[in-house]
Amino acid sequence: MRSQKFAFGTNTRRALPFTVAGETFFAHPLTADEDLTLADIADRYDLDALSGAVLAPFMTEMAGMLAQILQTRVQGNALIPAEWVLTNVGLSTQTPILDLLRTGKRPEQPLELTSWLDEPFSIQDRAFTARPLNFAEHIRLGSLPEDGTSREVAQGSAALIAEYLDARTHEAGEPVTAAWLTANVTANELGQILSLLQNGPEALDPNADRPEEGSPPSEADASSTS
Numbered sequence: 001m002r003s004q005k006f007a008f009g010t011n012t013r014r015a016l017p018f019t020v021a022g023e024t025f026f027a028h029p030l031t032a033d034e035d036l037t038l039a040d041i042a043d044r045y046d047l048d049a050l051s052g053a054v055l056a057p058f059m060t061e062m063a064g065m066l067a068q069i070l071q072t073r074v075q076g077n078a079l080i081p082a083e084w085v086l087t088n089v090g091l092s093t094q095t096p097i098l099d100l101l102r103t104g105k106r107p108e109q110p111l112e113l114t115s116w117l118d119e120p121f122s123i124q125d126r127a128f129t130a131r132p133l134n135f136a137e138h139i140r141l142g143s144l145p146e147d148g149t150s151r152e153v154a155q156g157s158a159a160l161i162a163e164y165l166d167a168r169t170h171e172a173g174e175p176v177t178a179a180w181l182t183a184n185v186t187a188n189e190l191g192q193i194l195s196l197l198q199n200g201p202e203a204l205d206p207n208a209d210r211p212e213e214g215s216p217p218s219e220a221d222a223s224s225t226s
Contacts, residue, residue: 021088024075055142059135086136116200124184128168
């Protein structure tokens with residue numbers, strides 16, 4: 001009979017350090033209890049149809065569980081409440097973080113909310129970073145009105161997109177407002193900008209009227225480069 005030692009347990013794997021928003025964590029494997037709790041949350045929601053009012057409860061639960069998971073893996077005495085997760089983690093980074101904890105291998109996708117694009121995108125010569133939405137910003141999308149006139153719905157969306165853009169520019173000048181946004185982009189581009197921040201450039205509608213990469217933006221065009 002072959003003599004071979006086996007060792008099981010979450011403390012048997014080398015834990016890689018990783019950083020999110022300036023805090024260092026160690027990639028100790030997820031325990032069965034933690035993985036099952038994550039599965040419980042996923043089972044309560046249709047993950048293929050996460051939109052509208054369903055966003056808030058799912059992301060609130062997920063942020064609370066991720067906070068517990070990260071708190072037990074943070075270096076030092078830093079506190080990792082759910083509010084920290086809502087601000088510093090999003091749908092685009094949740095999966096890579098959990099993959100790292102499950103496999104112990106650093107994923108190709110970023111663990112930080114870094115820009116989808118290598119270069120800023122512009123609207124009327126104003127530059128913005130395409131930083132993915134965090135959980136808190138996603139939750140606010142669920143509060144957008146779905147009923148009302150076309151103008152009311154569009155202006156509600158524009159007001160929220162303007163806030164997101166204002167948080168993604170380092171240029172001095174007047175704040176980005178819904179009035180400025182609707183005066184300088186098309187109705188279709190409003191959705192394109194939001195889609196870029198939510199899901200990255202691959203999610204943009206290929207049939208939308210957008211400038212070719214490398215071409216100068218025309219008036220009222222929002223261009224992006226990858």
